[in-house]
Amino acid sequence: MTSPAKQSRVTPRRAGPALVFGDRWEYDPAPETADPKLQERYDLFIDGRFVAPRSGKYFDSINPATGRKLAQIALAGRSEVDAAYRAANRAFGTWGKLPGRDRAKYLFRIARLLQDRAREFAVAETMDGGKPIRESRDFDLPMAAAHFFDHAGWADKLEYVVPGGRARPLGVVGQVIPWNFPLLMLAWKIAPALAAGNCVVLKPAETTSITCLKLAEILQDAGLPKGVVNFVTGGGEVGAAVMAHPLAAKVAFTGSTEVGKAIMRQLAGTGKRMTLELGGKAANIVFDDAPIDQAVEGIVNGIFFNQGHVCCAGSRLLVQESVADQVITRLKFRLRHLRVGDPLDKNTDVGAINSREQLAKIRSLVAAGVREGADLYQAPCRLPTQGYFFRPTLFTGVTASHRIAREEIFGPVLSVLTFRTVEEAIEKANNTPYGLSAGVWTDKGSRILKMSNALKAGVVWANTYNKFDPASPFGGYKESGFGREGGRQGLLDYLQTD
Numbered sequence: 001m002t003s004p005a006k007q008s009r010v011t012p013r014r015a016g017p018a019l020v021f022g023d024r025w026e027y028d029p030a031p032e033t034a035d036p037k038l039q040e041r042y043d044l045f046i047d048g049r050f051v052a053p054r055s056g057k058y059f060d061s062i063n064p065a066t067g068r069k070l071a072q073i074a075l076a077g078r079s080e081v082d083a084a085y086r087a088a089n090r091a092f093g094t095w096g097k098l099p100g101r102d103r104a105k106y107l108f109r110i111a112r113l114l115q116d117r118a119r120e121f122a123v124a125e126t127m128d129g130g131k132p133i134r135e136s137r138d139f140d141l142p143m144a145a146a147h148f149f150d151h152a153g154w155a156d157k158l159e160y161v162v163p164g165g166r167a168r169p170l171g172v173v174g175q176v177i178p179w180n181f182p183l184l185m186l187a188w189k190i191a192p193a194l195a196a197g198n199c200v201v202l203k204p205a206e207t208t209s210i211t212c213l214k215l216a217e218i219l220q221d222a223g224l225p226k227g228v229v230n231f232v233t234g235g236g237e238v239g240a241a242v243m244a245h246p247l248a249a250k251v252a253f254t255g256s257t258e259v260g261k262a263i264m265r266q267l268a269g270t271g272k273r274m275t276l277e278l279g280g281k282a283a284n285i286v287f288d289d290a291p292i293d294q295a296v297e298g299i300v301n302g303i304f305f306n307q308g309h310v311c312c313a314g315s316r317l318l319v320q321e322s323v324a325d326q327v328i329t330r331l332k333f334r335l336r337h338l339r340v341g342d343p344l345d346k347n348t349d350v351g352a353i354n355s356r357e358q359l360a361k362i363r364s365l366v367a368a369g370v371r372e373g374a375d376l377y378q379a380p381c382r383l384p385t386q387g388y389f390f391r392p393t394l395f396t397g398v399t400a401s402h403r404i405a406r407e408e409i410f411g412p413v414l415s416v417l418t419f420r421t422v423e424e425a426i427e428k429a430n431n432t433p434y435g436l437s438a439g440v441w442t443d444k445g446s447r448i449l450k451m452s453n454a455l456k457a458g459v460v461w462a463n464t465y466n467k468f469d470p471a472s473p474f475g476g477y478k479e480s481g482f483g484r485e486g487g488r489q490g491l492l493d494y495l496q497t498d
Contacts, residue, residue, distance in 0.1 A: 027339075030346040032133045036124035038210065041072040044080055044233060045216035047087035048226025054079055059234075061210055064130035064352040065343050065387040073209045076232040078241050081201070084230035085247040088172040088199035091227030096169045096197045100156030107155060107194060109222040111148035114141070117218070121211055125183055126343045128210045130352030130388070131306050133344050143468060144187035147486070150470035151195035154491060158196065161488055167495045169197030170273060171249035176239040177212075178255045179205035179354050180309035180410075186212055188485045189252055190229060191470075196494040198250075200229045203242045207355050209233045240266070248272055250494070254311075257408075257434075257479045275483025275493050277311065277475055279408045280436030283429035284314030284465060285419075285451065288322045290441035294463065296330045299414070302439060302465035304338060304350055304392055308412040309358075311480075312437035314465055316405060317416045318425055324418045328396060331414075335379040335392045342384065350412055353388040362390055362411035369395050369404040374415070400431050408434070422447065426454045435477035439465045458484075 041058060043050040058072040095103070114121065122136040131140075158167040173193045177185040182204055193200050204212035212231055219229055232238055236259075243251050243263050250273035253263055257279040267274060284302050286295050302314030319327050343351035353359040370376050378391040390412060398405050398415040405415050419425040429438060438457040440448055452460040458476040461467060468474065473484035484490045 027347040029342070031342070032123055032126070032137075032344045032346060034119040034123045036127060037120055037214075038071055038124060038127075042074060042210065042213040042233075044074045044076055044084075045213060045219075045229075045231040046080065046084045047230065048220070048224075050216070051080075053077060059206070061128060061207065062355070063127050063387070064354055065127070065384070067387050070127060071210060073206075073213075073233050076203075076234045076238050081232050081238065081241040081245060084201045084232050085172060085174075085245050087227035088201050088230055089247050091225055092169075092171055092199045095194075095199055095225060095228050096171070098197070100158060100195075100197075103194060103197065104152040104155035106222055106224050107148050107152035107191060110218055110224070111145045111152065113218045113221055114145045114148065114215075118142075118145070121183065121214060123344070124214060125211050126351070129179060129182060129208045130343055130354050131309075132348045132351045134346055134348070135306060140181060140184045143470070144183045147184075147187040147191045147470045151191035151491075154192075155195040158491070158495065161491050161495065162497045165497050167196070167497050170494060170496055171198060172247050173198045173200050173494065174242045174245060174248035174251045175200060175202040176242055176251075176253045176255065177202065177204055179208040180306060180311070182208040183211040183215065185254055186215060189254075192485075192491050192494050194228065196491060198494055199227065201232065201242055201245070201248070202229070203232050203234065203239050206233070206235045243267065250274065252483070252493075253277070257481075260481060273493070275475075275485075276481035277483070277485060278436075278479060278481040279434055280311045280313070280476065280480050281316060281406070281408055281432045281434045282312055282314050282437040282439070282457070283316045283318050283432075283455070284439040285318045285425050285429060285441065286320065286323065286327060287425075287440075287442040287444075287447065288320040289443040290323075291443070291463070292323065292326060292330065295441040296327065296334055298439065298441065298463070298465040299327075299331060300334050300338070303414045304412050305466055307350055307353055307390075309354055309410055310466070311408075312459065312466070313410075314437075314439050315409060315414060316429075316432075317414055318419055318428055319416060320425075321418045321420050324416075328394075328416060331394060332377055335377070335394060336381075338379055338381070338392050340379070340381045340383060340389060340391065350392055353390055353411065356388055358410065359388040359390060362409055362413065365404055365407060365409045365411075366393060366413060369398070369402060369415070372402050372404075374398045374402055374404060400428060406432070422450070426451065430454075430456045433479040436480035437461070437476070
């Protein structure tokens with residue numbers, strides 16, 4: 001590797017199988033060639049079969065890396081949402097009484113079928129959402145299957161969720177998921193609901209519905225009884241109908257804090273159970289005794305993973321003053337070596353921004369950071385001429401009053417603040433309306449324990465970041481929502497207990 005001072009920007013010359021830019025090696029393209037098996041048009045999935053919308057209306061799903069249409073997605077109306085709930089309610093009469101060991105067989109079968117088609121699904125996920133194929137292939141698909149496997153193991157052991165008590169399903173559950181992890185969020189929602197004996201009506205995000213509807217094919221292949229899981233697609237009005245339907249015993253939503261607040265107002269007084277996993281503005285805290293190289297890699301993973309489209313992204317970096325210059329220098333060096341481009345290229349580190357609207361929001365907040373006096377650094381990379389892309393971005397000289405330190409950007413933008421003492425780090429980290437996650441980098445175990453107790457965050461990672469497991473609960477405090485996904489705690493949110 002070369003030092004920052006030796007970086008040069010010249011016309012590439014050929015050297016064997018790769019390209020050389022000055023004294024820096026560049027990889028040849030390594031495109032993923034698996035067939036995603038996309039259809040030209042996807043219908044709604046209700047009562048175990050695909051049905052066309054009564055209105056005959058469809059909307060386009062766009063590949064954010066090219067700006068071109070991938071497929072047409074059915075636009076559900078209130079009548080289709082009602083039909084989905086009625087189908088789920090009928091199915092609950094049988095599914096809710098099915099022995100747990102039999103429900104487990106279906107969940108296990110779904111997991112295995114998902115593994116069998118993992119490469120196909122990974123390509124579809126990348127094309128529909130813009131994330132690098134390495135992430136879809138190595139994280140999203142394995143984790144989605146793992147959630148089905150894990151909850152298959154729980155399905156016949158629900159009495160251990162409530163030792164000494166009794167656990168029963170709630171009934172029909174309405175769920176709405178976001179566009180940043182379409183298939184994984186779907187697994188997070190569906191697997192515990194089915195393991196607990198509930199039936200589901202779910203709406204995927206408008207911009208990323210394809211893998212949800214492809215999973216419907218797997219549900220059919222697995223022989224899942226009709227009506228147990230139903231998918232309705234569309235925009236915010238469809239999601240509102242799913243949340244407000246009178247047959248829903250519980251609703252689960254993952255998305256923005258603003259929409260979460262609207263759902264709470266909408267459902268106040270209805271008696272419905274509710275879990276909300278909302279926005280975040282996580283602090284990634286680096287102390288002067290931290291392993292710096294390891295911390296820098298964790299910082300990069302914390303904010304540039306999935307283009308920063310992560311609710312728990314470490315978007316606020318708090319660095320102890322004595323090592324701030326060293327950390328920032330190494331971060332800038334790493335940013336210069338992040339590969340931004342075609343998400344289907346296996347060498348790509350940062351893919352496409354999910355939509356034109358999200359790209360506009362990122363640009364607006366970055367412009368606000370510049371106007372308010374923060375120092376901007378962007379990786380000097382060439383962006384593709386088509387699609388929605390944004391350079392990995394670093395702001396220094398940030399204070400707590402800057403918009404970029406307060407608002408969730410949901411993009412590849414990192415704001416750096418400094419601190420001197422442990423108490424100052426805690427105060428700055430907690431100075432946010434959110435409370436979803438945090439990271440702590442230090443060599444002292446006692447400091448990790450102190451920080452994990454003092455930080456108002458649902459998840460605190462120690463000397464790592466963005467590590468997940470289906471057996472570990474995930475969720476937040478304050479305006480990051482309530483309830484948990486995963487683990488025994490996540491199952492409890494889908495059960496009546498006494």
